[in-house]
Amino acid sequence: MESIPVEHGLILAAILFSIGLIGVLTRRNIVFVLMSLEIMLNAGGLAFIVGAARWGHAEGQIMFLMIITLAAAEVAVGLGLIIQMFRRYKTVDINVLSEMKG
Amino acid sequence: MQELIWLLPTYPLLGFLALVLTAGRLPKNVVAIIGAGSVGLSFLTAAIIAAQFLASGEEYFIKEVWTWMAVGGFTPGFNFYLDGLSLVMMLVITGVGFLIHLYATGYMADDPGYSRFFSYMNLFVAAMLMLVLGDNLVLLYLGWEGVGLCSYLLIGFWYTNPDNGYAARKAFVVTRVGDTAMALGLFLLFAELGTLNIQDMLHAAEAEWEIGNGLAVAAALLLLGGAVGKSAQLPLQTWLPDAMAGPTPISALIHAATMVTAGVYLIARTHILFELAPNVQELVGWVGLITLLMAGFIALTQSDIKRILAFSTMSQIGYMFLALGVGAWSAGILHLMTHAFFKALLFLASGTVILSLHHEQDIFKMGALRQKLPVSFFSFLLGSLALTAFPYTSGYFSKDEILIAAHGMEGPGMIFFYGGVFGAFLTGIYTFRLFFIVFFGESKAAHPPEQEYGGWNMNGPLILLMILSVVGGFIAVPLDPLFGDHEEHHISGLLHAFMIAVPLIGIAISACFFYFKIWSVEKLMASSFAQSLHKFWNSGWGFDWLYDRLFVLPFLWLARINRADIIDSFYGLVVEVSRAANGMIVKTQSGYLRWYALSIAAGLVVLITIGVML
Numbered sequence: 001m002e003s004i005p006v007e008h009g010l011i012l013a014a015i016l017f018s019i020g021l022i023g024v025l026t027r028r029n030i031v032f033v034l035m036s037l038e039i040m041l042n043a044g045g046l047a048f049i050v051g052a053a054r055w056g057h058a059e060g061q062i063m064f065l066m067i068i069t070l071a072a073a074e075v076a077v078g079l080g081l082i083i084q085m086f087r088r089y090k091t092v093d094i095n096v097l098s099e100m101k102g
Numbered sequence: 103m104q105e106l107i108w109l110l111p112t113y114p115l116l117g118f119l120a121l122v123l124t125a126g127r128l129p130k131n132v133v134a135i136i137g138a139g140s141v142g143l144s145f146l147t148a149a150i151i152a153a154q155f156l157a158s159g160e161e162y163f164i165k166e167v168w169t170w171m172a173v174g175g176f177t178p179g180f181n182f183y184l185d186g187l188s189l190v191m192m193l194v195i196t197g198v199g200f201l202i203h204l205y206a207t208g209y210m211a212d213d214p215g216y217s218r219f220f221s222y223m224n225l226f227v228a229a230m231l232m233l234v235l236g237d238n239l240v241l242l243y244l245g246w247e248g249v250g251l252c253s254y255l256l257i258g259f260w261y262t263n264p265d266n267g268y269a270a271r272k273a274f275v276v277t278r279v280g281d282t283a284m285a286l287g288l289f290l291l292f293a294e295l296g297t298l299n300i301q302d303m304l305h306a307a308e309a310e311w312e313i314g315n316g317l318a319v320a321a322a323l324l325l326l327g328g329a330v331g332k333s334a335q336l337p338l339q340t341w342l343p344d345a346m347a348g349p350t351p352i353s354a355l356i357h358a359a360t361m362v363t364a365g366v367y368l369i370a371r372t373h374i375l376f377e378l379a380p381n382v383q384e385l386v387g388w389v390g391l392i393t394l395l396m397a398g399f400i401a402l403t404q405s406d407i408k409r410i411l412a413f414s415t416m417s418q419i420g421y422m423f424l425a426l427g428v429g430a431w432s433a434g435i436l437h438l439m440t441h442a443f444f445k446a447l448l449f450l451a452s453g454t455v456i457l458s459l460h461h462e463q464d465i466f467k468m469g470a471l472r473q474k475l476p477v478s479f480f481s482f483l484l485g486s487l488a489l490t491a492f493p494y495t496s497g498y499f500s501k502d503e504i505l506i507a508a509h510g511m512e513g514p515g516m517i518f519f520y521g522g523v524f525g526a527f528l529t530g531i532y533t534f535r536l537f538f539i540v541f542f543g544e545s546k547a548a549h550p551p552e553q554e555y556g557g558w559n560m561n562g563p564l565i566l567l568m569i570l571s572v573v574g575g576f577i578a579v580p581l582d583p584l585f586g587d588h589e590e591h592h593i594s595g596l597l598h599a600f601m602i603a604v605p606l607i608g609i610a611i612s613a614c615f616f617y618f619k620i621w622s623v624e625k626l627m628a629s630s631f632a633q634s635l636h637k638f639w640n641s642g643w644g645f646d647w648l649y650d651r652l653f654v655l656p657f658l659w660l661a662r663i664n665r666a667d668i669i670d671s672f673y674g675l676v677v678e679v680s681r682a683a684n685g686m687i688v689k690t691q692s693g694y695l696r697w698y699a700l701s702i703a704a705g706l707v708v709l710i711t712i713g714v715m716l
Binding site for chain 2: 021024025026057098100
């Protein structure tokens with residue numbers, strides 16, 4: 001079977017990571033920020049998978065499983081925080097959370 | 103028993119500690135027992151030690167207690183040195199000091215600061231004893247500064263009146279000028295001679311320096327600076343009259359009998375140094391002569407009873423300096439002792455007068471107190487006679503010796519002699535001016551006294567001091583082995599008669615003015631010249647005015663233009679830079695999550711780029 005070149009996989013991961021980062025930096029809705037974070041996490045996971053396929057190691061896949069677990073936990077905590085935030089500020093605009101200024 | 107000499111300053115020091123640590127919670131009679139009793143115990147011990155010392159016939163006695171500090175070759179000790187000079191001083195300090203303490207138990211009876219007063223007094227006596235008994239100049243300096251501190255505390259004793267605090271500050275700062283000179287003198291002596299033990303130092307100086315050596319002159323000059331500051335001699339005399347702001351027993355103890363004579367003691371103690379620098383020794387004589395004449399003129403014009411006595415003290419210390427200047431060391435110390443008796447008597451008696459008249463100090467608001475205040479009257483009579491060197495009172499013997507020694511001196515001896523005689527003439531006038539105005543004439547008191555203030559504890563010391571003032575001149579001071587046998591000077595009988603007569607003429611003139619009223623002061627004061635002269639003398643020859651212009655105002659001016667503090671502006675700059683940097687860094691803390699995330703990402707990119715490039 002013709003294997004996908006490792007560069008292609010890594011470039012895809014990089015593109016995904018950049019999209020996620022741009023989402024984190026530009027979106028105001030905190031739900032979208034959380035989603036962008038997920039994209040970044042998965043971009044990282046993709047890079048691990050590509051690496052594991054290239055060198056034929058299982059550690060990359062194990063790391064990906066861990067990332068999925070971590071993402072699940074992160075979403076649970078993150079969504080909880082979002083609900084708290086919405087209760088308190090009646091908005092999901094992330095810019096209101098700037099009280100730690102200066 | 104001589105071994106117990108360390109007990110002398112210990113008793114008053116313990117008294118001080120007891121009074122200070124109880125902070126005024128003790129009842130007054132307990133305070134009086136501790137305060138006066140500790141000094142009384144010191145006097146008893148001193149008397150026993152003195153008797154044994156004189157019986158032993160030794161020249162000196164050293165008691166080493168402990169080494170104070172040891173830094174290289176510099177090992178001043180808490181060692182006591184007893185010889186004829188410190189013997190006289192210690193007896194005067196504890197003896198007269200005890201009488202004054204006893205008097206003060208009555209004088210201060212109504213004062214709320216009773217315990218504080220006696221704690222300072224005890225500390226003073228302890229420090230003064232350290233000053234005269236220490237065997238090295240460091241210990242002497244400790245006592246020297248200790249008495250200066252107590253003087254400050256006691257002048258400003260009634261601190262609720264800012265004037266008293268100001269007077270205390272003035273005394274402290276002015277004497278500090280002299281003390282600085284003295285400290286420099288000690289540094290010089292240590293650097294050159296390698297020791298500050300007085301006897302070793304003097305022997306080393308004698309061995310290493312010939313007469314007129316520049317270093318000896320410098321050291322003697324610096325020590326003289328300290329002495330004139332403490333003893334209120336020209337040019338550092340301005341603090342003494344203001345020091346009268348303190349309670350009257352303080353004026354008697356510190357500013358008449360003991361502390362102000364510390365300068366005389368210092369010069370007598372280091373007299374070998376002054377003999378190596380004859381020019382400085384002559385300068386001592388000149389300082390004494392000018393001060394005694396100036397203070398005599400000032401005293402003629404004063405109206406405050408205590409200030410008259412203060413200027414008289416200044417003048418009498420001038421005589422002591424004159425004696426030191428002509429090399430009549432024993433005569434100077436004898437005058438120190440007799441002066442301690444009659445001046446303490448005069449001050450204490452003036453205290454009784456002041457209290458009897460409800461704190462009136464202006465002599466022109468007294469008058470006709472002879473019958474009302476008999477004890478004060480006799481105290482003043484005998485004290486004034488002794489002060490004017492009336493024949494066979496105590497002051498007569500000491501002043502006689504000084505003037506005869508001055509007469510025998512080469513060079514300026516004649517000026518010293520006639521100046522001193524003229525000073526005695528002034529003394530006669532101003533002393534009896536005070537005496538006649540206060541005790542004779544018509545009563546001008548706002549509140550005429552009902553009866554004389556004071557019980558046995560105030561009158562007893564007065565009576566004892568009266569006796570001492572009269573017979574004190576017969577006390578033989580054991581100073582000859584210390585200062586060497588000076589050749590006896592003799593002057594012709596006619597000159598001697600002249601010397602005795604001059605103060606009596608002064609008294610007679612005073613009587614013509616103020617007792618018989620043959621001559622009138624008003625007529626004398628009619629011309630404008632006389633009035634401006636009176637004003638000039640009354641202001642103390644304008645010295646306060648001069649020093650204000652020379653030192654105080656320039657200092658205030660400097661303080662005013664430097665209000666922003668030039669040196670501080672550098673440190674202010676450091677603060678400003680930190681603050682500006684802080685302001686810039688604070689801007690990065692925007693509080694926006696995206697901003698932090700961007701920073702992390704950008705930083706990561708930069709780091710990775712660097713990692714890849716390298």
